[in-house]
Amino acid sequence: MTRLALWQGAGVPGDLSATVAEVARVTEAAAGSDILVFPEGFLTGYHIPGLAPGALPGVEGALRAVAAIAARAGMWLVMGTHLDDGTTLRNAAVILGPDGREHGRYAKRALFGAWEKATFAPGTTPVSFDAGGLRVGVAICYDVEFPELIRAHALAGAQLVVVPTALMVPHDRVARQIVPVRALENQIFMGYANRAGTEPGLTFTGLSCICGPGGEVLARAGAEPVLLTADLDPAALRAERAEACYLSDLAELTGL
Known part of the structure; x- marks a missing residue:
């Protein structure tokens, strides 16, 4: 059994120290979880x-400080942040392990809207890691709206895909409809961690959710800051695929 936690909230934009302190507070509140996912751009x-x-x-x-928090908690943290190497910006999720080390950086591949496309370089490579007995793929926000990206994770063996997100009004249909369908059509778990509140020109929908392999919603947030948790049982994946497995049947249909 793997306990997944999602934080629906916001950091303190422009104040990395205060945001790292918020990471520590939330991580303490999520004690006992195996994986804790923060929203898109949480750190920055x-x-x-x-x-x-x-x-x-x-x-x-700040990421090194977050890695130390992960080590103290004995927990995997997936941290949404913008990355800046002085010449290129990327919208990313950084994977920090219970050993206090970094285990990967995923850069958002599907950039959304004019501002993201003008600001960030898109990623090109999928990223996954093993945590709590599950193979975990990483996507960011708009990525989840492309069935092909999540299907590729499932075909590569992901049992859970976590999605740091900054879903804004009026696009609540993504959280309400698309995320459960991505879980159902791939027979995997999905963890969709959205922001709460506002930023310049944007109001975020909340509606973070954890979905099971039958498309069932195991936990759902409203609009306010909240910590969501759910226990993910790998046996549920096997049960959902016992009669009909979309991935293996797809391979027969297409010769994959």
Whole structure:
């Protein structure tokens, strides 16, 4: 059994120290979880008008501090953050292990809207890791709206896909409809961790959710900050695939 936790909330944009303190507080509240997922852009803030390379000093140091929090908690943390190497910005999720080490950086592949496309370089490579007895794939927000990206994770063996998100009004249909369908059509678990509150020009929908392999909603948030948890049983994956397994039947249909 794997306990998944999602934090629906926001950090303190522009104040990395205060945001790291919030990470520590939330991680303590999620004690007993195997994996804790934070929303898209949690560490840095998501929507930063005028953001340009070189404008986010201190992010690497803050990530090292978050890694230390993961080690103290004995927990896997998936941290949404913008990454800035001085020449290129990426919208990313960084995987930090209970050993206090970094285990991967995923850069969002499907950039959404004019601001993201003008600000970030898209990622090109999927990222996954093993945690709590499950193979875990990583996607970010708009990625989940492309069935092909989540199907590729499932075909590669992912049993859970976690999705740091900054879903804004009026796009609540993504959280309400698409995420459960992605779980159902791949017979996997999905963990969709959205922001709460507002940023310049944006109001976030909340509606974070954890879905099971039959498309069932195991936990669902409203609009306010909240910690969601659910226990994920690998036996549920086997049971859902026992009579008809979409992935193996697809292979027969297409010769994959």
